[in-house]
Amino acid sequence: MKSGTSIKQTTKSPDYAGTMLHSDMDEQSSRGAAAKPDPKKPHQMSLTKEEQDIMNGSKGELMAKIMKIVVAHGNAFFAEKLVDLGGAMHTSMYFGTSYMAPLIKIFNECAEAGLKAYAPYTVNPRPYDVYNVNNNAKDIELIYDGYKLQREVDYIHSRLGAPDQNRQSCACYVDEVGNAPAPGTYVAWAESSAVNYGNSVLGIRTNRNATGMELLCALLGKAPLFGLMTDEGRMAKWLVEVKTTKEPDWGLVGTAIGRKVVEDVPYITGLDKYFGGKVTNENMHLLKAMGSATASSGAVGLYHVEGVTPDAKEKGKQLLVEGYQTYVIDDAEQERVRRTFENQWIEKDANPTHCFIGCPHNTYKELVTWGKNVTEALEKRGQKKLEVPMYLFCANVVRDHLVEEEPLLVGAMKRAGMKFTNMCTVSYAGMKGFSERVNGVTNSAKTRNYSNVRYFPDDVLLEIVLTGKIPKGA
Amino acid sequence: MAKKTFQGRALLPGKIEGKALVSHAAFNTSGSYLTNMFAGETEKAICTDAANKDLYGKDLKGAIICTTTGVGSTLGGCVLMGMNELGVGAKALLYAWSVDSVAAAGLFMSDIWNGKRIITIDMLGDEFLEAVNTGDPIAIHEDGTVEVG
Numbered sequence: 081m082k083s084g085t086s087i088k089q090t091t092k093s094p095d096y097a098g099t100m101l102h103s104d105m106d107e108q109s110s111r112g113a114a115a116k117p118d119p120k121k122p123h124q125m126s127l128t129k130e131e132q133d134i135m136n137g138s139k140g141e142l143m144a145k146i147m148k149i150v151v152a153h154g155n156a157f158f159a160e161k162l163v164d165l166g167g168a169m170h171t172s173m174y175f176g177t178s179y180m181a182p183l184i185k186i187f188n189e190c191a192e193a194g195l196k197a198y199a200p201y202t203v204n205p206r207p208y209d210v211y212n213v214n215n216n217a218k219d220i221e222l223i224y225d226g227y228k229l230q231r232e233v234d235y236i237h238s239r240l241g242a243p244d245q246n247r248q249s250c251a252c253y254v255d256e257v258g259n260a261p262a263p264g265t266y267v268a269w270a271e272s273s274a275v276n277y278g279n280s281v282l283g284i285r286t287n288r289n290a291t292g293m294e295l296l297c298a299l300l301g302k303a304p305l306f307g308l309m310t311d312e313g314r315m316a317k318w319l320v321e322v323k324t325t326k327e328p329d330w331g332l333v334g335t336a337i338g339r340k341v342v343e344d345v346p347y348i349t350g351l352d353k354y355f356g357g358k359v360t361n362e363n364m365h366l367l368k369a370m371g372s373a374t375a376s377s378g379a380v381g382l383y384h385v386e387g388v389t390p391d392a393k394e395k396g397k398q399l400l401v402e403g404y405q406t407y408v409i410d411d412a413e414q415e416r417v418r419r420t421f422e423n424q425w426i427e428k429d430a431n432p433t434h435c436f437i438g439c440p441h442n443t444y445k446e447l448v449t450w451g452k453n454v455t456e457a458l459e460k461r462g463q464k465k466l467e468v469p470m471y472l473f474c475a476n477v478v479r480d481h482l483v484e485e486e487p488l489l490v491g492a493m494k495r496a497g498m499k500f501t502n503m504c505t506v507s508y509a510g511m512k513g514f515s516e517r518v519n520g521v522t523n524s525a526k527t528r529n530y531s532n533v534r535y536f537p538d539d540v541l542l543e544i545v546l547t548g549k550i551p552k553g554a
Numbered sequence: 555m556a557k558k559t560f561q562g563r564a565l566l567p568g569k570i571e572g573k574a575l576v577s578h579a580a581f582n583t584s585g586s587y588l589t590n591m592f593a594g595e596t597e598k599a600i601c602t603d604a605a606n607k608d609l610y611g612k613d614l615k616g617a618i619i620c621t622t623t624g625v626g627s628t629l630g631g632c633v634l635m636g637m638n639e640l641g642v643g644a645k646a647l648l649y650a651w652s653v654d655s656v657a658a659a660g661l662f663m664s665d666i667w668n669g670k671r672i673i674t675i676d677m678l679g680d681e682f683l684e685a686v687n688t689g690d691p692i693a694i695h696e697d698g699t700v701e702v703g
Contacts, residue, residue: 122563145667152662156565157655172628179591179636186667270628290631290659307655512592 125151125159125304134300142193146296153293154304162302163309165268167261167284169197169298170252171237172270172291174204175507176229183292184229187236190299197241198301202252202259204271205441205473206230206245207507212499213471222513240295248502249475250274251368251441253282255361256477263390266309268297272379273372273440273526279382281359281367283390285309288381308381314345314391315401316384322350323410329418329537330366331525333409334373336417340407343379347399352387359388365443372440373525424532425519432521435466435545436533438473439505439524447472447482448489453538455492457546466497467548468521473505506530521550555690557703560682564698565653566665568673570618570646574692574702577608577621578683581647583630583657586614587637599642608688615642618694620686623676624654631660638670646694649676650683675700 127135135147154162173183207230208223209215215223234245242248250271252259261267263283269275270289278284287307289297297303307313318341322328328351337346355363367385374380384392384399391399437450450472458464472479472493479500483490501508509520510531520533521544528535536544540554586609588602589595601609609619614637624630634657637643647657653676665671675698686692686702693701 149659149662149666152666153655153658156653156658156662177591178594179640180632182635182639182664182668183632186663272628287655288628290628290656292631292663293659296663 123155123158125154125161127151127162131162131302140193142190142195143300146190146300150293150296150300150302150304154306157304157306159304159306161305163266163305165198165297165301165303166265167267168199168259169201169267169294170203170259170269170271170274170278171201171242171294171298172204173233173295174248174504175207176227176231176233178228180229180233184232184236186292187240187295188232191236191239195240195299197295197298199298200241201298202257203237203242203248204250205248205475205502205504206234207504208511209501209503209508212501213503213508214499219514222511226512240299246476246480246502249441249478250439250504251277251443251475253277254364254441254443254475254478256444256481257475266303266305268294268303270294272375272381273368275381276371276375276383277368277440279308279314280371280384280389281364288379314382314399316347316399317341317344317401317404318346319400319404319406320346320348321406321408322348323408324350324414325411327354328409329414330369331373331523331528331535332414332417334370335377335525335529336409336413337370337383337407338374338376338378338380339417341374341378341380343381345382345384346374346380346407347384347386347392347397347404349386351385355385355388357387361443362445365446368440368443369525373529376526376529421528421535423534425534426516426532427519430519431548432468432519432534432544432550434509434518434520435468435470435541436473436505436509436520436522436524436527437470437541439522439527442472442474442478444478444481447474447478448486451482451486451489451493451498453542454496454498454545455489457542458496461546463546465495466545468545469497469499470545471505472498472500474500474502476502509533555703557701558685560678560685560700560702562648562675562678562682562698562700564675564696565658566661566671566674567696567698568646568671569694569696570673571691571693572618572645574620574686574688574690575609575612575614575617576683576686576688577606577619579606579608579621580623580625581609581619581621582606582626583624583654583660584627584633587633590637590640590642591633596640596642599637614644617644618646618648618692619644620648620683620692621650622683623649623651624657626656628656630654630656631658631663634660634672635664635668635670638664638672639668643670644672646673646675648678648682648694648700649674650678650680652676
C-alpha cells in the first residue's frame with residue numbers, strides 16, 4: 081500500500097495553556113471498542129462471591145465504591161470478569177494542578193482510611209524540579225502557582241504505596257527503577273509510553289487507563305478484563321513494513337506509525353536486525369523512542385516487532401487479523417514525516433537555548449552515550465563548555481547508577497553544562513510562561529509531538545549544543 | 555419538525571430536556587476545557603478545541619453534548635470530574651458510538667464517588683447524529699431513549 085498521510089487532526093492550544101495539554105493519549109477513542117449490543121440489555125460481568133461481597137460493603141464503604149466504579153467501567157466495555165493483578169502498578173497521577181482536585185480528594189480519602197495498593201508501585205516524574213535546573217524567580221512563581229496541590233499528590237502516593245520519589249520515572253521498567261512485571265502479567269498501568277513499552281516489550285497485559293482508574297484498580301488488586309488485556313484485543317490490524325536503507329530514525333518511524341494506525345495494533349517487520357533477536361539494556365532505548373512516538377502521535381498501546389517482542393516471537397504473523405492493512409515506511413516516507421515537523425518557535429531564526437534529552441526518561445546506556453559523545457567532542461574542539469545547556473531527564477536512581485559507575489565522566493558532564501533532572505520533560509518544556517521564552521531542541525519525537533520543541537537526530541543535536549547554532553539545512 | 559426517537563445504552567441514566575449542542579467530530583474532552591483547566595475560568599466553559607468546528611467558541615456549561623465518541627488525553631476523565639465540581643460541566647453526554655474509556659472512567663468516578671452525575675447515553679447510532687442539529691429540542695429518558703424535535 082502506498083504510504084499515506086495522517087488522519088490526525090491537531091488541536092491548537094490557546095496561549096495560556098502553554099503546551100501542557102497534549103501530555104498523553106491524543107486521538108484516543110473507542111471506535112470499534114464494542115460490538116453493537118442490545119442497549120436495553122446492559123452487560124454485566126460475572127463476579128465471584130467475594131467480589132460481590134466487597135461491592136456490598138464487606139470491606140468498608142470506600143472499597144465498595146471502588147468496586148462499583150471498576151465494575152461499571154468494565155461493564156461499559158463488555159469485560160468478561162475481573163482478573164487479579166500481579167507485578168506492580170504504574171500511575172500517571174503525578175501533578176497537582178487545581179482541576180485535579182476531585183481526583184485528589186478521592187485518593188486522599190483512601191489514604192486517610194489506610195488503604196494500600198496491592199503492591200508498592202511507581203509514579204510518573206514530578207512536573208517540575210526546584211533544585212537541578214537553575215530556575216529563576218519567574219520559573220519558581222510559575223511552579224508554585226501552577227502546582228498548588230503537588231504536596232497532596234506526593235503525600236497520597238507516599239501513603240498508598242509509592243513513598244520513594246527517587247524512583248519516580250515514566251520509564252518505570254528500567255532496571256534501576258525496577259517495575260517490569262513478567263510477560264503475561266495482568267496489571268493496570270497508566271502513562272501512554274509506559275503502557276506502550278510494557279504491553280509491547282515486556283509482554284504485560286494492561287489497558288491504556290485514564291488517570292485515576294489505574295490507582296482504583298491497584299487499591300482493589302483487580303481490573304476488568306477487556307481490550308489489550310485479551311488475546312483478541314492484542315491482534316494486529318496493520319502490517320507495517322520498515323524498508324529504510326539505513327537504521328531508521330526511531331522517533332520518525334514511531335510517529336509515522338502512530339499517525340497511520342492511530343489506536344490500532346501494528347505488526348512491524350524489518351527491525352529485527354537492529355536487535356539481534358533480543359531486547360537488552362544496550363538497545364531498549366530504540367524501542368522506547370519508537371513506541372513513545374507511536375503513543376504520542378496516535379494512541380498506540382501495543383505494537384509487535386517481528387522476531388523481537390514477546391508476542392511476535394511466539395505467534396509471528398498469526399497475530400495479524402484477516403483483512404489487515406499494510407503500510408510501508410521507506411526512506412521517502414521517513415523523510416516526508418520529518419518534513420511535517422515544521423519549525424514552531426515563535427522566533428523562527430533564533431538560536432537554541434535548551435536541549436532536552438530523555439522523553440521518556442533516559443536509560444543508563446543513553447546517559448553514558450551522551451556523556452562520552454559530548455565530553456569527547458568538547459575535548460577534540462578544545463572547548464570547555466557547551467553553548468547550549470543539555471538537560472538529561474532520568475530517575476534519580478539512574479543518575480546515581482552513573483555516579484557510582486562513571487564518577488569522572490559525571491564530573492566532566494557537569495562541567496560541560498549537562499544537567500541531570502528527574503522531572504517530566506513535557507511538563508517542563510511546555511510549562512505556561514516558560515515555553516514561550518525557550519527555544520528548545522530535542523531528539524524525542526514524543527516531546528516534539530506535544531510541544532514546540534524542535535526535533536533533530538543525535539548527530540545534528542551534538543553539533544547544535546557544541547556551536548549554539550542550528551546547522552543550515554537541518 | 556417531526557419528532558424522532560433513538561434508543562441508546564443508558565450508562566448513567568436520567569431524565570432531562572433541553573437543547574442539543576452537536577459535535578460531528580469526536581469530542582476532545584480535555585482539549586475543550588483549557589480555559590477552565592489553566593486560566594481559572596469558573597463562570598463559563600467556552601470550548602477551546604480549535605479543531606472542532608462545531609463547538610469551538612461555544613459555551614459548554616450545562617450543555618447536552620451530542621457527539622460520536624471522546625478523544626484526547628488520558629486526563630479527560632479528571633477534566634470531566636473537575637468541570638462538574640466547578641459547576642460548568644455538561645448536563646448530558648450523548649454518544650452515537652461507544653463512550654471512550656477515558657471519559658467513562660471520569661464519569662463513573664464523579665457519579666459513584668462524588669455523587670455528581672452527568673447523564674450519559676451511548677450507542678445511539680450514526681442516525682442520531684445525522685438527525686440532530688444544534689439548537690434542536692431534545693428529551694432524554696431514564697431508559698436511554700432520546701427524542702429529538
